[in-house]
Amino acid sequence: MKPITAAVGITGMNATDNPAPGVAVARSLRHEPTFAGKLIGLGYSALDPGFYAEGLLDAASVLPFPSAGKDALLQHLRTVQETFGLDVLVPNLDSELRAILGFERELNELGIRTFLPSMEALERSSKAQLPKLAANPKIRVPDSDAFVTADAIPKLGQRLGFPLVIKGVYYGGDIVHTEADAVFAFHKYVATWGLPVIAQRYIAGEEYNVAAVGDGHGNTVGAVAMRKMALTDKGKGWSGVTVDNPELLTLAEEVIRELRWRGPLEVEVLREHDTGVLEVIEINPRFPAWIYLAAGAGQNLPYYVVCLALGLPIPKPAPRYRVGTLFVRISLDQISQLETYGQLSATGNISYEKKVQP
Amino acid sequence: MKPITAAVGITGMNATDNPAPGVAVARSLRHEPTFAGKLIGLGYSALDPGFYAEGLLDAASVLPFPSAGKDALLQHLRTVQETFGLDVLVPNLDSELRAILGFERELNELGIRTFLPSMEALERSSKAQLPKLAANPKIRVPDSDAFVTADAIPKLGQRLGFPLVIKGVYYGGDIVHTEADAVFAFHKYVATWGLPVIAQRYIAGEEYNVAAVGDGHGNTVGAVAMRKMALTDKGKGWSGVTVDNPELLTLAEEVIRELRWRGPLEVEVLREHDTGVLEVIEINPRFPAWIYLAAGAGQNLPYYVVCLALGLPIPKPAPRYRVGTLFVRISLDQISQLETYGQLSATGNISYEKKVQP
Amino acid sequence: MNPDPARLRDLAISDSGFVFDPFTGYTFTVNATGLAILQALKEGLSLDLIVRRLQDSFELEGDEDLARDVDEFCVRLRDQKLAR
Amino acid sequence: MNPDPARLRDLAISDSGFVFDPFTGYTFTVNATGLAILQALKEGLSLDLIVRRLQDSFELEGDEDLARDVDEFCVRLRDQKLAR
Numbered sequence: 051m052k053p054i055t056a057a058v059g060i061t062g063m064n065a066t067d068n069p070a071p072g073v074a075v076a077r078s079l080r081h082e083p084t085f086a087g088k089l090i091g092l093g094y095s096a097l098d099p100g101f102y103a104e105g106l107l108d109a110a111s112v113l114p115f116p117s118a119g120k121d122a123l124l125q126h127l128r129t130v131q132e133t134f135g136l137d138v139l140v141p142n143l144d145s146e147l148r149a150i151l152g153f154e155r156e157l158n159e160l161g162i163r164t165f166l167p168s169m170e171a172l173e174r175s176s177k178a179q180l181p182k183l184a185a186n187p188k189i190r191v192p193d194s195d196a197f198v199t200a201d202a203i204p205k206l207g208q209r210l211g212f213p214l215v216i217k218g219v220y221y222g223g224d225i226v227h228t229e230a231d232a233v234f235a236f237h238k239y240v241a242t243w244g245l246p247v248i249a250q251r252y253i254a255g256e257e258y259n260v261a262a263v264g265d266g267h268g269n270t271v272g273a274v275a276m277r278k279m280a281l282t283d284k285g286k287g288w289s290g291v292t293v294d295n296p297e298l299l300t301l302a303e304e305v306i307r308e309l310r311w312r313g314p315l316e317v318e319v320l321r322e323h324d325t326g327v328l329e330v331i332e333i334n335p336r337f338p339a340w341i342y343l344a345a346g347a348g349q350n351l352p353y354y355v356v357c358l359a360l361g362l363p364i365p366k367p368a369p370r371y372r373v374g375t376l377f378v379r380i381s382l383d384q385i386s387q388l389e390t391y392g393q394l395s396a397t398g399n400i401s402y403e404k405k406v407q408p
Numbered sequence: 409m410k411p412i413t414a415a416v417g418i419t420g421m422n423a424t425d426n427p428a429p430g431v432a433v434a435r436s437l438r439h440e441p442t443f444a445g446k447l448i449g450l451g452y453s454a455l456d457p458g459f460y461a462e463g464l465l466d467a468a469s470v471l472p473f474p475s476a477g478k479d480a481l482l483q484h485l486r487t488v489q490e491t492f493g494l495d496v497l498v499p500n501l502d503s504e505l506r507a508i509l510g511f512e513r514e515l516n517e518l519g520i521r522t523f524l525p526s527m528e529a530l531e532r533s534s535k536a537q538l539p540k541l542a543a544n545p546k547i548r549v550p551d552s553d554a555f556v557t558a559d560a561i562p563k564l565g566q567r568l569g570f571p572l573v574i575k576g577v578y579y580g581g582d583i584v585h586t587e588a589d590a591v592f593a594f595h596k597y598v599a600t601w602g603l604p605v606i607a608q609r610y611i612a613g614e615e616y617n618v619a620a621v622g623d624g625h626g627n628t629v630g631a632v633a634m635r636k637m638a639l640t641d642k643g644k645g646w647s648g649v650t651v652d653n654p655e656l657l658t659l660a661e662e663v664i665r666e667l668r669w670r671g672p673l674e675v676e677v678l679r680e681h682d683t684g685v686l687e688v689i690e691i692n693p694r695f696p697a698w699i700y701l702a703a704g705a706g707q708n709l710p711y712y713v714v715c716l717a718l719g720l721p722i723p724k725p726a727p728r729y730r731v732g733t734l735f736v737r738i739s740l741d742q743i744s745q746l747e748t749y750g751q752l753s754a755t756g757n758i759s760y761e762k763k764v765q766p
Numbered sequence: 767m768n769p770d771p772a773r774l775r776d777l778a779i780s781d782s783g784f785v786f787d788p789f790t791g792y793t794f795t796v797n798a799t800g801l802a803i804l805q806a807l808k809e810g811l812s813l814d815l816i817v818r819r820l821q822d823s824f825e826l827e828g829d830e831d832l833a834r835d836v837d838e839f840c841v842r843l844r845d846q847k848l849a850r
Numbered sequence: 851m852n853p854d855p856a857r858l859r860d861l862a863i864s865d866s867g868f869v870f871d872p873f874t875g876y877t878f879t880v881n882a883t884g885l886a887i888l889q890a891l892k893e894g895l896s897l898d899l900i901v902r903r904l905q906d907s908f909e910l911e912g913d914e915d916l917a918r919d920v921d922e923f924c925v926r927l928r929d930q931k932l933a934r
Binding site for chain 1: 423424425426427431432435453455457458459460461637638640641642644646647649698700701704705730732733734735736737738739740741742743744745746748749
């Protein structure tokens with residue numbers, strides 16, 4: 051197979067204590083022997099850890115904040131393309147997706163390819179719309195409701211019972227045991243992510259996560275299932291292991307079929323403790339932060355997304371991933387002189403390639 | 409200089425989202441060209457991230473929990489020595505220090521060297537005793553008090569004013585603005601770290617941290633000063649830069665002189681915003697998690713501690729560290745097959761050296 | 767107790783007593799007795815036969831301890847949903 | 851405004867306008883005007899002289915903007931404790 055030489059822009063370089071997936075996506079591409087392209091790291095802060103990962107990126111750029119509007123973002127991506135080249139864009143943050151879908155055509159005209167879901171599929175995967183997926187009898191979803199004022203909580207509590215899961219529209223979820231705690235969580239998520247807030251019925255069970263890629267026609271390109279083995283104080287997975295549960299994969303495939311999902315997603319599933327029944331508790335419209343595990347286990351989903359964006363063939367079916375492959379996250383201090391930070395702060399752009407003096 | 413071939417045991421391999429210093433200490437030793445010894449990682453969980461850091465450790469061992477008592481710990485260290493060799497022990501957790509100081513003589517008899525403070529110096533550096541250091545006119549410490557019941561809070565609030573800093577006996581600190589918040593923080597720290605809890609006068613200023621090593625005779629072997637540039641949601645430093653403020657270093661030297669400190673420590677200093685006056689707000693009786701920055705900036709303090717433990721000469725004075733050296737922490741997923749975790753879980757010990765078949 | 771033969775067959779068991787269930791992702795460790803019980807269950811032996819085999823393999827203080835060991839072990843298997 | 855000459859001398863200033871104060875560890879960025887002001891201050895020039903030099907170096911719309919720029923910049927220096 052001919053090596054890929056495209057320049058790939060990857061957002062979400064903030065691999066902090068609660069990491070975005072960008073660094074894992076970049077490492078997955080570097081992991082693939084047939085990938086010989088350029089990687090352009092994109093983030094929102096000159097201190098994003100991915101910008102300092104030696105040998106990972108060819109160039110980096112600090113994006114305008116979402117509050118600057120989507121035109122500013124598009125204009126910036128145009129500049130990135132002129133400066134470093136940009137053939138493919140892989141966004142990794144929920145909060146970017148709507149803006150990018152909004153100018154997908156303009157990106158395509160510029161020759162910047164993406165492989166993303168339709169706006170309709172994105173809406174249907176949202177926390178607020180999730181329960182409607184259960185209209186498909188093969189997909190079970192815990193009862194839930196989106197709400198916009200704390201006044202709704204008593205009724206929701208009666209209907210869904212306590213404990214109750216309160217979730218922010220983009221990120222986060224708390225298990226609350228009282229109305230007062232639910233009100234507190236409501237205000238916390240409004241302050242962080244805005245409206246609506248979602249109340250979801252609590253299910254006692256074991257959580258599994260499936261990272262997968264859909265082809266946009268209802269087919270699943272690949273899927274890797276994982277169980278978290280260690281959590282941070284914040285409840286985020288810090289370690290996990292690939293598992294072999296065909297029902298889990300079938301469920302993820304059904305979600306992709308139902309939504310005709312195009313591109314990466316993560317399906318969060320609870321396996322009810324007493325019955326073993328699987329319920330979809332969340333769909334994330336992007337790769338999870340742990341996606342490097344997929345590449346490590348032999349099924350390089352980020353690489354397939356880049357291939358698909360470029361219209362290149364991918365293995366069908368995808369190679370089976372190795373069950374019992376572990377990831378253990380580590381935090382490491384990267385040493386840098388001030389130049390990288392200085393240039394990113396002052397100009398917003400940096401190339402890591404050694405410049406050949408003419 | 410002859411390369412060091414000693415086997416060094418390093419605790420605190422839990423380089424998680426709120427990392428212990430062990431991995432940074434191990435990386436510092438690996439960083440040093442004249443260190444050719446073995447590194448034995450020590451932790452309390454088979455999933456400690458340091459155990460999965462490729463090329464970092466020669467062997468690893470899961471220690472008995474502190475609740476098992478210090479005899480169990482000593483016995484375990486003996487086994488580690490028999491299994492892998494153990495010439496030097498560098499503990500990196502506050503919670504281990506008292507136990508280890510308690511059997512320092514036994515360790516010495518086994519040929520396991522340490523380079524640690526006296527029990528007296530350790531007590532004097534504790535949060536509860538810290539204000540007494542201000543008896544030395546060269547050391548300013550914010551007024552503070554250790555207390556054991558929430559009833560003490562109103563009086564403490566009157567004396568020290570609000571906002572007030574409430575600190576756990578080992579880790580953590582919250583700025584509270586009301587008595588109610590102080591009570592809440594008190595109970596939180598009692599539940600996590602036990603009694604006493606410390607109330608410290610709040611000072612508006614910029615925080616600096618100095619990592620240093622004392623020789624036990626009042627002299628400072630080396631010291632590196634740093635300002636945090638990015639914090640996690642929990643308020644922990646995720647990035648920082650070395651600074652050139654001679655007063656800061658002089659203050660750390662004075663603390664070391666006053667306590668005749670032996671071994672590693674971190675002095676946390678506030679520079680009062682209006683006056684520029686420096687106040688010692690905390691002393692940690694170990695290296696900080698960011699200690700790899702010292703090695704990266706050219707002053708390898710962990711290496712000096714190992715030299716001193718072994719009675720080997722160190723450069724006097726220590727080389728100047730490079731000002732403007734940055735650290736940016738990153739979280740990365742390490743891929744592993746189940747064998748490492750399986751062996752650590754089942755046996756508690758693992759050697760990473762490739763076994764030569766006879 | 768009703769062990770689940772398919773699930774038991776899939777278990778990855780190391781000599782050191784580390785067990786990984788690929789279906790659930792659960793891991794646990796067993797001692798030498800547990801290891802022997804698990805291997806016998808994988809072979810489809812009945813509990814009576816297992817106790818007898820263990821009596822032959824290990825130097826034991828008394829029958830009661832052994833029967834209790836096997837019972838306790840079965841509870842753990844049920845916790846792991848490897849038996850009903 | 852009283853710039854602190856020693857502190858200003860120690861500043862690390864890159865051509866792109868990135869400034870690092872090794873004493874405090876503060877970093878900040880300045881635009882082309884700010885960079886010129888900072889370099890002039892390091893040379894010990896008075897504010898009047900600085901404004902005149904800037905008038906020569908940059909194509910400007912009017913004196914007022916420039917004086918305001920210099921003023922604003924001095925406020926920033928005071929924030930960074932590089933001037934009193």
